[in-house]
Amino acid sequence: xxxxxxxxxxxxPYLVTGVVTLVDADGTPYQVExxxxxxxxxxxxSKPFCDGSHKTNGFTAGERAGQxxx
Numbered sequence: 370x371x372x373x374x375x376x377x378x379x380x381x382p383y384l385v386t387g388v389v390t391l392v393d394a395d396g397t398p399y400q401v402e403x404x405x406x407x408x409x410x411x412x413x414x415s416k417p418f419c420d421g422s423h424k425t426n427g428f429t430a431g432e433r434a435g436q437x438x439x
Contacts, residue, residue: 372387373386373387373389374387381406381419381430382406382407382408382409382419383406385404385406386403391405391417393417406419408420408423410423410426410428411428412426412428
């Protein structure tokens with residue numbers, strides 16, 4: 370299996386590389402490319418995917434990446 374990598378972009382989306390299955394809240398899988406970006410600013414019109422809204426809506430991240438919580 371290929372390695373999956375999620376990169377936190379500064380004041381931008383999460384860059385996902387590798388083969389993954391993205392499933393919505395209803396359990397429906399999304400058709401995704403091997404590389405895609407996920408919105409974290411909340412402004413995207415194509416959630417959960419990034420549409421570049423973070424560039425114009427003033428989004429700034431409070432952190433780069435924190436430690437996971439249980």
